[in-house]
Amino acid sequence: MASGGDILRSESGTWIKAFTRKIGIATNFVAELWAFRDGLNMCLNMQISALEIDLDAKVVADLMHNAETLKNDNAAIVSDCRLLLSQFPQVKVSHCYCEANWCADALARLGCSHVPNFMFLNSPPPCILNAFLSDLYGLSQMRLCPISNVSGSF
Template sequence: MGWKKLNTDGSVLGSVRQAGCGGVVRDEQGNWIVGFTRHIGTTNCFAVVLWGLRDGLSLCLSLNIPCLVVKVDAKAVVDILRNYNYDNIIISPIMDDCRQLVSCFQQIQIKHCYRQAN
């Protein structure tokens, strides 16, 4: 069983601040396995990316995927997941969820990619 790939992203709609996220899981050859979307409600860009990451990681665990490459286009999210000293009272619950989910995989790589590649 090879590595699977998860791409996630989130978006906030301008002044109304309505947010949503989604992602796609693909196999080793790039073939689509499953996708997901979620309406979040009112939040900011940083939080909505974490929501998408959490949903994607949960989905991959439910599919019993042991080895995962995750790509997100928010470098700040990648950086905070690597920095366990980072703390933010507003986003800590969802950030902690993401960190806990990451620890459930046998092997995982979380990488930044540019928006055009995501």
């Protein structure tokens, strides 16, 4: 099961608006594209003219900088995202590490647990407040990664 979420912040990092979405069965890549497109639509509906986007999905950020046309199942949503991006007078898309994007990840996880398939949030819900504050103040988070026991010569 996949879900998505995104947050719109002011230039000082304060919460403006966010959303969570239940996507259904999809790959991480497709979920990132859906969340990206939903975030762009939210900003266009709010008539935002200047936008700086930090994505923790490097492949999506790279696709938005690459004009190459895709010839696969994801071509339509990538094309939608590029078209939406072109409607902003000022826009910058950058990659950031997921450790700097805890709030968006928390919103995405929240999307799986919500009854409505899509929900706007005008303030941070208590269950993601710590993630929001960590991002706001630039606090680093520990990320545990499994260690594999590989033997052999290098």
